[in-house]
Amino acid sequence: MAAIVKVQAQVKTDHSGSMIECPALLTEQGVFEPLLDYIVSQSHIKSLPWMNRVVLACQLLLEYMEVNRGLFSDPSLLFQSFVQRLSSGTISKQGDDLSGLYWLPRSTSNVNQLLSALNGLTDWLSKNNETLSLNPFEEASSHQERLNYAAWYKRNQYNFLGHIKNNALPELMKKVRKVRGKKDVIKVDGDAISFPENLFKQFFLQGIGSSRDKRVALRDQLILLLMHGAGVRESDALHLWVDDVFLDPMNSDSVMVRLYHPEDGKAPNNWRGRKRQSTRAAYLQEKYHLTPRNKLTGTARVGWKTKIVDHDDNYIQLHWFPAYYGEVFSYLWAQYLLHLLPLERIHPYAFVSFSKNSLGNPLTLNAFNQNYKSAMARVGLVVSKPEGRSPHGHRHAYGRRMSNAGMDIHIIKKALHHSSLMSQSIYTQPGVRDVTLACE
Structure with missing residues (x-):
């Protein structure tokens, strides 16, 4: 089977000199251009994980097409078989695989994610290749020909992965994808997904707080407080700037923390760029020649x-719960700055x-x-997402804590910065222990 390799590409789209960094596929014929065109067209609105998912889905499909060349005359049947193999794997009961793929079975949710990624790719190919016919296929690479045929078949036969056009809503509602993933099992949020409250003090002091380097201990304790006491994701915390922490006018022993959108958030201290821009993306570029961290790779x-902000300056206001977490953060923040500010930083x-x-x-x-994992080991435990002992488990604990305190669901939604009440159900619904106690 010809090698199909994922690479990191730098794409020049104009004369500005600025390059778009994105994943791509490299085949025997060079860069697989239909996929790259699609990724580049969406790069300004889609995330890197989305790009990686589309590239992986396309790579798997092309590999399956390669080893089954000439076997399927109908692309719809080929795709159905491809989805089946994603679910069941390609290895026989005897442990061999004549195709050479050696795929292990994938979970239903993962198969559905890959299917959704391919839906978007083939929809885009179908829409943007209006003049495509079967004739040019003789000049196209084998991979491109097969994918183009799939898109052509879809547009002309209402098949392959389904058919989407600008139809009236009632007509559109009657249509479904011809090839669909299985329904995933319904998951409920039990006690396991929240970080155990009775473990937090020990983990905070003896785990995170006992790092041999005092500076590391202070830094990681501050991040942990943001996650556990204010409900942020660990990735959100790493976007914090020094200028984003303010004295709380309502409590002199506490601080207010604002997390600004990494690109569109307002730059600090009323900064204005040469072109009168005031965003953080412009500030990073002009002052440090840096790109916002959410746009980087690797x-x-x-x-x-986070898609919901609290202010026109594009920031979210964090809310400490209970309030004393803000006072602990304030105390440790003052100590941390003594170690941070003397360092030479270009960011x-x-x-x-x-x-x-x-x-x-x-x-x-x-x-x-890695530090989180080491801290967990210092208290004799291991990181375990099913048991809630993971960075994201602290956000779940924050939402569960608010729910157990009887807070209004709209307040919890605001504190978690969710776009809908449905988004927070996994954080706030009763856990296994709650149900057990209620049944006693």
Whole structure:
């Protein structure tokens, strides 16, 4: 089977000199252009994880097409078989695989994600190749010909992955994808997904707080407080700038923390750029020649999922619950700044590395997660998402804590910065222990 390799591409789309960095596929014929065109067309609105998912889905489909060349005359049947193999794997009961793919069975949710990614790709190909016919296929690469045929078949036969056009709503509602993933099992949020409240003090003091480097202990305790006491994701915390922490006018022993959108958030201190811009993206570019962390690739990238902001300056206001978490944060923040401010930094981020080889650089998610794992080991435990002992478990604990306190669901929605009440159900519905106690 010809190798199909995922690579990181830099694409020049104009004369500005600025390059778009995105994943791509490299085949025997070179870069697989239909996929790259699709990724580039969506790069300004889609995240890197989405790009990686589309590239993986396309890679798997092309690999399946390659080993089954000439076997299917109908692309719809080929795709149905492809989806079946994603679910069941390609290895026989005897442990061999004549196709050479050696795919293990994938979960229903993962298959559905890959199917959704391919839906978007083939919809886009169908829509943007209006003049496509079967004739040019002789000049196209084998991979491109097969994918183009799939898009052509879809547009002309109402088949392959389904058919979407600008129809009236009643007519559109009658249509479904011809090839669909299985319905996933319905998951409920039990006690396991929330970080155990009775473990937090020990983990905070003896786990995170007992790092041999005092600076690391302070930094990671501050991040942990943001997650556990204010409900932020670990990725959100790493977007914090030093200028985003303010004295609380209502409580002199506490602080207010604002997390600004990494691109569209307002720059600090009423900054204005040469072109009168005032966004953080412009500030980073003009002052530090940096790109917002959510637009980077590799280990330097830090995602941003929050879509709801609290202010026209594009920030979310964090809310401490209980309130004393804000006072603890304030106390530790003052100590942390004594270690941070003397460092030579060429960026505005608050949480930095104290390792010798990367001293002063923005802290990466990988580094924090490794520290989290080491801290868990110091209290004799291991990281476990099913048991809630993971960074995201603290956000669940925050939402569950508010729910157990009897807070109005609209207040909880505001504190978690969700776009809908449905989004927070996984954080606030009763856990397994709640149901057990109610039945006694």
